[in-house]
Amino acid sequence: MKILVCIKQVNETPDGHTQAMNRFDEYALEEALCIKERFKEAGLDGGVDVITLGPEGAETVVKRAFGMGADNGCHLVSDPKQNGSSAVTAGLIAGAVKGCAYDLVVTGIMSQDRMEGQTGPILAELMGLACATGVVATSLVPGAAVIEVEREMEKGERDCLAMTLPALITVQAGINSPRYPSLSKVLKAAKKTIKTLAVEAVPADTQTLVRLEAPLKSRSGRVLGGTVDDKAVALFDLLRERGIL
């Protein structure tokens, strides 16, 4: 069972001082590691590779993935000025893993920063794989060529389906509890090499960012002034007036 997990480094704080692995990718990696372990227990081979696209420095997330238990890691080094859409990210990843016969590709449902949720399903299309998004449960019998998944729908419903491998799933938050990197694995990770690939030809993007603007307000948004006590009094008065308190 050869599994690929796509991971991304994102800013945890708006100033960019703290960077971390995209929270949703931790669930993706954890799910892949659990599947690998199930295969190992059944005496079958399993391996988890991770790939990230990002500027220099983004390999930190690959090291973290090693610490969690990933076997191999690849860093596609992008130009920090380049800020392509999911279509570009997926195109570059598809190009980099061409010829690697993965049985399963796992991504997070979306990135925390862009929140598009498109890299996974676009990558599936480019790799010619069946795809299921928003997966909240997986089950597969080691050795079988099928993965059963449950996709989260609205209203607390789940769409259950079986996919023939190879396939791609995007994993919803909450599917598992991502492990912390273990000390022994972190120490071993220091000796591991990260395969580094330079991004050469960037595929044409499907969209251009024209500008950023402040979101529209859907309500009046009256900002309460004064001390914290003044604000508490103002809320208290309003709620009394409205008969809520």
Add this chain to the structure above:
Amino acid sequence: MRPIAVVVEHDAGGIIPVTHELLACARILADQTQSSIVAVIPGKGDPAMAKQIADLGIETVDLAIIGMDGYNSEAYKGALFQLFTTLAPLYIIVGHTATGRDFAPGLGVRLGGGSIAGVNHIVSDQTGPLFSRPVLNGVKNALVRPDASPCIIMVQPGAFRVQGTSFACPARVTAMDIRFTGGTIQPLGIKTVTTQGEDLDQAAVIVAAGRGLGERENLDILERFAALFPNSVVGASRPLVDDGWIEYRFQVGITGARVSPKLYIACGISGSSQHLAGILGSELIVSVNSDPNAAIFNHSDLCIVADLFEFISAFERILQRHP
């Protein structure tokens, strides 16, 4: 003239309300681009559903995907690819929902076009429509111009207001069959996991917790705060439910409950679009957040920029003085 296509969302119960938001978005685009609108219902073929849409004055394609049993992304992508290759729409409007997110990005690639996710607004520009989508956790909107055609617009639920229906002449329905002969995906049915939202539905006041809560132990403080209001309950944004701090049935947002209490107090919630879509029906929205730029403030009646716990203590003190 290339039309604007709308992919109708439906389930066993019929047309899902978000479809009308998609139509509202399509009308804005149709006005800006002088295009016509075609609604497409991918499914088993349902003349009654098709008539419902056509009666709104919108030309409708009742697309029966033969061999598909329940939603199947392969079947959707295959059949819609065939239909749209002939129809050549300029834009394809899809919900940014569990279903739309599943098939639209791949369909865009297959059609040689692109897709824009989470669209919440359309701006008219000299070069054509620009599509707005949230970035930086909703603090800003990015205005994006599509460079590939057709462009799939994945509409954020709750973002486009449904206009009251005026009288329209019923439009034409075209029935169409496309055979699906895939086989890599086998649907195993829909299962219902929880009867959620009952407490949230019945509460007059919802005090909702977000990541700004910091520590799990702080939930107690919020419970105490909520208890100050009659008929109240503590709700939560998704990350807290994912981390197991609070049960799923208290989750507010697209993947949880859509609520409409008298008062919604968002505590330490940044205001992701997923969460916002679930709270817009509230009568009064009050937000407490230490970050003055939090997106939630754009959708609040009352904005309280303060440390959450200092504010709660101050409020408790006031209430003690005015029992």
